[in-house]
Amino acid sequence: xxxxxxxxxxxxxxxxxxxxxxxxxxxxxxxxxxxxxxxxxxxxxxxxxxxxxxxxxxxxxxxxxxxxxxxxxxxxxxxxxxxxxxxxxxxxxxxxxxxxxxxxxxxxxxxxxxxxxxxxxxxxxxxxxxxxxxxxxxxxxxxxxxxxxxxxxxxxxxxxxxxxxxxxxxxxxxxxxxxxxxxxxxxxxxxxxxxxxxxxxxxxxxxxxxxxxxxxxxxxxxxxxxxxxxxxxxxxxxxxxxxxxxxxxxxxxxxxxxxxxxxxxxxxxxxxxxxxxxxxxxxxxxxxxxxxxxxxx
Amino acid sequence: xxxxxxxxxxxxxxxxxxxxxxxxxxxxxxxxxxxxxxxxxxxxxxxxxxxxxxxxxxxxxxxxxxxxxxxxxxxxxxxxxxxxxxxxxxxxxxxxxxxxxxxxxxxxxxxxxxxxxxxxxxxxxxxxxxxxxxxxxxxxxxxxxxxxxxxxxxxxxxxxxxxxxxxxxxxxxxxxxxxxxxxxxxxxxxxxxxxxxxxxxxxxxxxxxxxxxxxxxxxxxxxxxxxxxxxxxxxxxxxxxxxxxxxxxxxxxxxxxxxxxxxxxxxxxxxxxxxxxxxxxxxxxxxxxxxxxxxxx
Numbered sequence: 001x002x003x004x005x006x007x008x009x010x011x012x013x014x015x016x017x018x019x020x021x022x023x024x025x026x027x028x029x030x031x032x033x034x035x036x037x038x039x040x041x042x043x044x045x046x047x048x049x050x051x052x053x054x055x056x057x058x059x060x061x062x063x064x065x066x067x068x069x070x071x072x073x074x075x076x077x078x079x080x081x082x083x084x085x086x087x088x089x090x091x092x093x094x095x096x097x098x099x100x101x102x103x104x105x106x107x108x109x110x111x112x113x114x115x116x117x118x119x120x121x122x123x124x125x126x127x128x129x130x131x132x133x134x135x136x137x138x139x140x141x142x143x144x145x146x147x148x149x150x151x152x153x154x155x156x157x158x159x160x161x162x163x164x165x166x167x168x169x170x171x172x173x174x175x176x177x178x179x180x181x182x183x184x185x186x187x188x189x190x191x192x193x194x195x196x197x198x199x200x201x202x203x204x205x206x207x208x209x210x211x212x213x214x215x216x217x218x219x220x221x222x223x224x225x226x227x228x229x230x231x232x233x234x235x236x237x238x239x240x241x242x243x244x245x246x247x248x249x250x251x252x253x254x255x256x257x258x259x260x261x262x263x264x265x266x267x268x269x270x271x272x273x274x275x276x277x278x279x280x281x282x283x284x285x286x287x288x289x290x291x292x293x294x295x296x297x
Numbered sequence: 298x299x300x301x302x303x304x305x306x307x308x309x310x311x312x313x314x315x316x317x318x319x320x321x322x323x324x325x326x327x328x329x330x331x332x333x334x335x336x337x338x339x340x341x342x343x344x345x346x347x348x349x350x351x352x353x354x355x356x357x358x359x360x361x362x363x364x365x366x367x368x369x370x371x372x373x374x375x376x377x378x379x380x381x382x383x384x385x386x387x388x389x390x391x392x393x394x395x396x397x398x399x400x401x402x403x404x405x406x407x408x409x410x411x412x413x414x415x416x417x418x419x420x421x422x423x424x425x426x427x428x429x430x431x432x433x434x435x436x437x438x439x440x441x442x443x444x445x446x447x448x449x450x451x452x453x454x455x456x457x458x459x460x461x462x463x464x465x466x467x468x469x470x471x472x473x474x475x476x477x478x479x480x481x482x483x484x485x486x487x488x489x490x491x492x493x494x495x496x497x498x499x500x501x502x503x504x505x506x507x508x509x510x511x512x513x514x515x516x517x518x519x520x521x522x523x524x525x526x527x528x529x530x531x532x533x534x535x536x537x538x539x540x541x542x543x544x545x546x547x548x549x550x551x552x553x554x555x556x557x558x559x560x561x562x563x564x565x566x567x568x569x570x571x572x573x574x575x576x577x578x579x580x581x582x583x584x585x586x587x588x589x590x591x592x593x594x
Contacts (some may be wrong), residue, residue: 026356026450032458035449086415091407110388110459114411118383118418119454123421126444129437140426143440147423152332152416153323164408266312 004053006287010053012030016053016067018044038108038116039123043081048101051076051191054216058195058209058286061281064259068133072142075124076191079146082120083187085113092164096191104216121150134198142194149190159183163248171249177218179249184224185217192216192285208274210287215271216292219264225250226260270292307350313364314349315341317371321424335405335413336420340378343396348488351482351513353583355492355506358578363481364510365430366495369439372421375489376443378567379417380453381486382410389461418447431495439491446487460545468546474515476546481521482514486583489513489582509582513570516589522547523557524592565590 011232021043026036054071059069088095088103091109093178096106107111130145131139152158159182166179189210196209251260275282319342323333349370356366385392385400386407393403400412425443449455456479463476469548486507493506526549548557569584570580 030450032449032455032462034462035455035458039449071384086411088409089408089412109385112458113382114386114388115454115458118415119449121415121418122444122452122454123449126441126448129440129444136437139437140433143426144423147419147426150419151423152329152336152420153327155411155419157416157419158329158332161332161409161412165329165331 006232006284006291009057009284009287010049010191013053013056013066014049015075016070017049017056017074017077020070021077024071024078024123029090033113034108034112035119038104039119041107042085042098042104042116043120045101047077047081049077050220051080054188054191054213054288055152055195056286058192058201059199060122060284061196061209061278062199062205069195070196071127071131072198073191075127075146076187076194078124078127079122079156079269080187082117082124083160085117085120087160089113092160132283138198142198145190145193146198149186150190154178154181155186160188168247173254175247176251176254179270180197180218180221181214184221185214188217188220190212205278208278211273212275212289214268215274216289218228219271219289219292222251222260222264222267223292225252226264227295229253229257264293301491303581303588304579306354306584307346310350310353310363310370311346313367314371315372316348317367318374318523321368321371321420322376331409332412332416335401335409336416339382339395339413340374340417342398344374346374347517348377348484350568351485351488351510351585352492354581355489355498356496357581358493358500358506358575359498366492368424368428369491369495370488372424372443373484373491375421375424376447376453377484379414379421380447380457382414382417386410386456386556388456390485420541424473435495438471439495439500442490442494446483447582451475451479452483453480458514463546471549473546473548477515477518477540478511481518485514485517486510486564502575505575509568509572512564512571513586513589516564516568518584519548519557519561519564520589522590523554523561526550526554561590 025040025043028037028040030036052070055073055076056066056069059073060066084098085104087093089105095103097103101107103113104116108116124146125143127245128139128143131142134142148155150156152161159179162175162179163183166175171179192209192213193206196206201209224267229250251263255263268289272286275285275289278285317365322337322340325334325337327333352370352373353363353366355364358371381395382401384390385395386402392400394400398404400410401413405413421443425436425440430437431439445452447453449458455500456476459472459476460480463472468476487510489506489510490503493503498506526547548560552560565586569583572582572586575582
């Protein structure tokens with residue numbers, strides 16, 4: 001994709017991702033209807049499609065036929081949505097709102113919410129394993145990377161456990177980094193890694209892509225913490241101040257708002273410097289880094 | 298595997314599967330420790346390892362190096378265990394005991410139980426996608442078949458929803474078949490299908506394998522219903538009579554115990570006749586069918 005303007009990029013990618021999600025998700029009228037309704041409710045409740053965007057941008061740094069990677073990009077959104085549904089459950093973060101709408105369990109009940117999450121995760125693996133537009137070796141590598149990023153050891157599930165365990169207790173900066181790297185960072189990193197790897201990035205390029213992805217993931221989480229603290233509910237789409245109420249560890253709580261903003265700026269700059277070396281194709285990724293920062297302003 | 302005695306078969310396969318599970322599952326001392334402890338608690342809480350056994354038996358009908366398929370066989374047990382953990386949650390079947398021990402959420406709390414289930418499912422996909430002892434094409438086909446069997450349309454998750462929805466209402470025999478085929482049958486069928494397919498079964502053999510798997514899955518579920526009704530808690534490993542208490546649809550409730558036993562006998566006989574055509578290699582599968590039936594006596 002040749003556009004080097006992040007706004008134009010998302011304007012082109014988001015409808016294509018949504019169309020792909022619509023094709024992948026079972027129709028609401030298929031049995032069991034309530035489950036399929038809940039899956040679609042949460043997937044189409046809004047969301048910036050950041051992870052699919054990162055996947056397409058990573059792919060586009062190496063190949064121009066970006067439509068090919070859409071099923072994989074959409075699958076990353078399925079995995080992200082599953083994690084939101086389960087995190088919002090009463091047994092976990094107990095959040096009544098998500099993306100400005102009643103959370104899945106508030107709308108459909110706990111049982112359906114648990115199963116809708118399970119189903120979105122399963123559907124993501126099914127969708128990627130059916131991708132025959134790439135070599136089977138590459139598809140398997142993508143599946144492995146996704147499963148690790150979603151998993152328990154410096155992966156999404158592990159991060160959620162650490163986050164729950166940290167509630168109400170003092171944790172240091174290193175531990176907070178581990179939580180963020182696991183809970184949010186791993187899937188964001190995987191999004192760009194999957195795109196680049198399916199696009200045929202060389203090992204050296206993949207090294208840069210990973211470093212870039214790690215920084216983008218961290219910056220994104222700090223921005224999320226800042227938004228929660230500054231209470232911009234509409235931007236955030238969930239109950240603001242909730243992290244503070246639950247005495248959750250956050251960057252602003254540990255470092256203050258201004259210092260957190262400075263950290264985001266430094267991390268994003270570093271990400272840009274790492275990725276700019278990949279040449280013209282990576283211009284979108286450079287802009288993507290800036291885009292993550294502007295959310296915190 | 299040349300043994301044609303089902304007892305000897307399980308005596309050989311179960312320890313090998315357990316050893317594989319022990320290797321696949323993250324150690325308890327890895328962070329987050331409580332999550333890894335919960336995953337191991339539920340996986341090693343007992344269980345007959347029927348699905349791994351069916352996978353190995355399916356594979357062994359076509360190839361002799363059955364140890365090769367152990368990671369896949371073990372992954373089927375991970376998926377099965379994830380489904381038990383989530384099904385037992387208070388929001389679902391609300392069962393305090395499983396395999397004769399406190400269920401996962403009773404032992405570790407709801408949050409960890411939900412996440413342990415998520416993690417086992419994710420780990421299954423990670424494990425299979427790392428199998429380089431088979432061709433990438435076959436591994437991808439196995440992943441796709443597993444995801445479908447675990448999914449929402451005539452798959453495990455869909456079956457659980459239909460089962461929850463059917464509680465307390467009258468359903469006919471066809472609908473009960475659909476529930477069973479989805480909730481239990483699909484994964485049992487997938488177990489043998491994955492084994493046979495990775496073992497290199499021809500399309501004609503696969504057709505028989507599928508028909509056989511469908512019948513074994515159905516027979517197994519009817520036997521489970523019978524055991525629940527006759528209240529043999531030790532055999533069942535969970536609270537007996539629970540299905541009846543919750544006015545759940547079961548075969549004995551619809552057809553009576555004796556007629557249910559006769560149905561099992563007829564289905565198992567049919568399964569044997571289908572599979573015996575594959576020749577000597579399938580002798581284990583013939584015995585496996587009988588084994589399913591003897592549980593109901």
